[in-house]
Amino acid sequence: MPITPAVSETGDPLLLTPGPLTTSRTVKQAMVHDWGSRDATFLKINRAVLDRIVEIAGGVGTHVTVPMQGSGTFAVEAMLTTFVPRDGKILLLVNGAYGQRATKICAVAGRAHQVLETPEDTPPSLAKLEETLAADPSITHVFAVHCETTSGILNPIRQIAGVVATHGRRLLVDSMSAFGALEIDAGAVPYDALAASSNKCLEGVPGMGFVVCRLDALKAAKGNATTVVLDLHEQWQAFERTGQWRFTPPIHVIVSLHQAIEEHRAEGGVKGRGARYAANCKILIDGMAKLGFRPLLPADLQAPIIVTFHMPTHAAFKFQAFYDGLKDRGYVIYPGKLTVADSFRIGCIGRITPEQMKGAIAAVAEVLADMGVTLKKAA
Numbered sequence: 001m002p003i004t005p006a007v008s009e010t011g012d013p014l015l016l017t018p019g020p021l022t023t024s025r026t027v028k029q030a031m032v033h034d035w036g037s038r039d040a041t042f043l044k045i046n047r048a049v050l051d052r053i054v055e056i057a058g059g060v061g062t063h064v065t066v067p068m069q070g071s072g073t074f075a076v077e078a079m080l081t082t083f084v085p086r087d088g089k090i091l092l093l094v095n096g097a098y099g100q101r102a103t104k105i106c107a108v109a110g111r112a113h114q115v116l117e118t119p120e121d122t123p124p125s126l127a128k129l130e131e132t133l134a135a136d137p138s139i140t141h142v143f144a145v146h147c148e149t150t151s152g153i154l155n156p157i158r159q160i161a162g163v164v165a166t167h168g169r170r171l172l173v174d175s176m177s178a179f180g181a182l183e184i185d186a187g188a189v190p191y192d193a194l195a196a197s198s199n200k201c202l203e204g205v206p207g208m209g210f211v212v213c214r215l216d217a218l219k220a221a222k223g224n225a226t227t228v229v230l231d232l233h234e235q236w237q238a239f240e241r242t243g244q245w246r247f248t249p250p251i252h253v254i255v256s257l258h259q260a261i262e263e264h265r266a267e268g269g270v271k272g273r274g275a276r277y278a279a280n281c282k283i284l285i286d287g288m289a290k291l292g293f294r295p296l297l298p299a300d301l302q303a304p305i306i307v308t309f310h311m312p313t314h315a316a317f318k319f320q321a322f323y324d325g326l327k328d329r330g331y332v333i334y335p336g337k338l339t340v341a342d343s344f345r346i347g348c349i350g351r352i353t354p355e356q357m358k359g360a361i362a363a364v365a366e367v368l369a370d371m372g373v374t375l376k377k378a379a
């Protein structure tokens, strides 16, 4: 029987990946115009995007958004090298590839740093954090990843922020794969800066990162940067002086992000978006469990963003054939990135409905049947 593959609103395969993600037709349609970088209409849209991000962050009056051209990592590197002074020292909480990437950024930028690492399926130890900060007064900053997309683990960002604040240090957060879907209220979780991007839970297209900065901390960061382009203080100053970007803005990305943020608001903001992702995640985990797949993480550590499954050990299970079979049916999944276990990942985020997630589970069942694989269910 020929297969009719699942498609997005624009006829494309559904991306069950950690980003770039499936976006709505209207988000993509917002881009079919040209604007000059000094165009008043564009600058108004740009201002609205920056202001709306501060509102989503819960930082109105205390925080500002500084955008950065490029992918999310550009924003993380801008955050680390703008906020950590040249004579500062940063403690990085690492339990996956994105924590490791931040560590590499600090090493290349010549910032003194120390790493507290836990396995990919284990949150950072708050006791160890406490102990390390108490023992080393030269540590000025702490870096943490909100949802470590490597595994999909939800790190205890509120508790981490509490410990960091108690010790009078400054927190820098990579909330790339969580911001917009998981609550992190700037009024309740003290941080100096939080990095995210256009193409994850806000469901825009890729091309822009941004850093939500506590205004007082940003002002104090003048002169810290060790690159020209990633200097968030200078980038912010340009907006203050002229309302314009310093260098060519990713105009189409910004205009479509404006549309994406309208759709985020229409869905009920962080709560509404988070609820749909949680529904997708539950359908995914329950459906896969029925077929005999085991998730890496226990439910209390799992963020409703992306789920890591153990690779089945059945002799007839071939990942490439599994991947291709799903792709033929309109679902694009993601290989694993773990070192602790052989695995693959399926994302819950992007313009994906719970109905479509049920379709993905049905497709997984079909592909298993085609391969002649029946997995033993967990007892």
Ligand SMILES: *Cc1c(COP(=O)(O)O)cnc(C)c1O
Pocket: 018, 019, 071, 072, 073, 074, 076, 098, 145, 147, 148, 149, 174, 175, 176, 177, 197
């Ligand atoms: C996606 C992501 C990033 C940024 O990755 P890019 O490929 O540069 O967009 C950073 N941190 C986390 C946790 C992410 O999920």
